[in-house]
Amino acid sequence: MSKIALITGATAGIGEACAHIFAENGYNLILTGRRRERLHALANQLNQKYNVEIAEAAFDVRNKDAVIDNLENLPDDWKKVDVLINNAGLSQGLNPINEGDVSDWETMIDTNIKGLLYVTKVVSNWMIKRKEGHIVNLGSIAGKETYANGNVYCATKHAVDSLNKAMRIDLLPHKIRVTGIHPGAVETEFSEVRFKGDTERAKKVYEGFDPLTAKDIADVIWFTVSRPQHVNITDLIITPTAQANTNLLLKGE
Numbered sequence: 720m721s722k723i724a725l726i727t728g729a730t731a732g733i734g735e736a737c738a739h740i741f742a743e744n745g746y747n748l749i750l751t752g753r754r755r756e757r758l759h760a761l762a763n764q765l766n767q768k769y770n771v772e773i774a775e776a777a778f779d780v781r782n783k784d785a786v787i788d789n790l791e792n793l794p795d796d797w798k799k800v801d802v803l804i805n806n807a808g809l810s811q812g813l814n815p816i817n818e819g820d821v822s823d824w825e826t827m828i829d830t831n832i833k834g835l836l837y838v839t840k841v842v843s844n845w846m847i848k849r850k851e852g853h854i855v856n857l858g859s860i861a862g863k864e865t866y867a868n869g870n871v872y873c874a875t876k877h878a879v880d881s882l883n884k885a886m887r888i889d890l891l892p893h894k895i896r897v898t899g900i901h902p903g904a905v906e907t908e909f910s911e912v913r914f915k916g917d918t919e920r921a922k923k924v925y926e927g928f929d930p931l932t933a934k935d936i937a938d939v940i941w942f943t944v945s946r947p948q949h950v951n952i953t954d955l956i957i958t959p960t961a962q963a964n965t966n967l968l969l970k971g972e
């Protein structure tokens with residue numbers, strides 16, 4: 720039986736790029752995200768290209784009951800998940816803390832922290848039964864540093880960094896590998912989502928330098944997962960060459 724990877728947020732960006740590279744390497748996939756039609760289109764595309772099986776589960780990671788229902792209702796064979804990629808996440812807004820929109824804060828906290836926890840609780844228990852598995856958590860350079868107006872997004876990614884360490888400790892007895900991936904600027908739909916559909920503003924974020932692509936990050940994730948079983952890559956920060964940290968990005972050279 721082929722290995723299985725469950726990818727949250729597979730409808731765009733890094734999650735979608737992971738779906739491609741894992742399918743290329745023969746993994747059967749459980750693809751999740753809210754946009755059902757995108758999941759379906761991706762599954763069709765991968766089915767045509769690769770000899771793999773794909774399960775689609777459209778749900779919002781913020782909805783605890785929907786997470787549990789969708790995952791627990793998968794057929795038993797699909798619960799033998801080898802790799803969980805906790806990728807679904809987003810940023811909303813870029814304002815000083817006193818001007819922040821409380822509903823944006825709640826969206827980020829509910830998605831990036833609570834959603835990741837709901838999925839992890841279900842899938843880690845499946846892995847524990849089999850005494851194997853690998854969990855990859857998408858943190859961010861924003862989880863290692865804090866930048867102006869990034870306040871709550873940075874806080875959620877610091878929480879992911881902490882949970883990544885916690886999972887490594889708590890799941891150690893069960894031989895589950897846990898890896899934190901912390902990208903800098905990756906050109907995806909991320910800034911479009913942050914700026915709520917303002918594509919002009921989003922485009923400007925990536926002007927004047929070569930940003931990372933979703934595939935750059937998916938390649939690194941695949942590298943961590945494809946190491947021999949006794950090797951765990953605990954934590955990686957990946958930036959564009961033009962980026963030293965969250966405050967120092969060389970544009971227009």
Ligand code: NDP
Pocket residue numbers: 727728729730731732733734751752753754755757778779780781806807808809810830834857858859860901902903904905906907908909910912933
């Ligand atoms: P995209 O916006 O391109 O993709 C985000 C994915 O997350 C989409 O598939 C989206 O699916 C899914 N998602 C968002 N909210 C929910 C939700 N409530 N329920 C289920 N799925 C959800 O962004 P990226 O690919 O760039 O981001 C992926 C991860 O990488 C995020 O955790 C992000 O914080 C992190 N990251 C991104 C960086 C960047 O510069 N781009 C840098 C560092 C980290 P749908 O809308 O269909 O639900």
Ligand code: 8X3
Pocket residue numbers: 858859860861869902903904905965
């Ligand atoms: C996304 C990278 O620097 O825009 O996590 O927050 S940043």
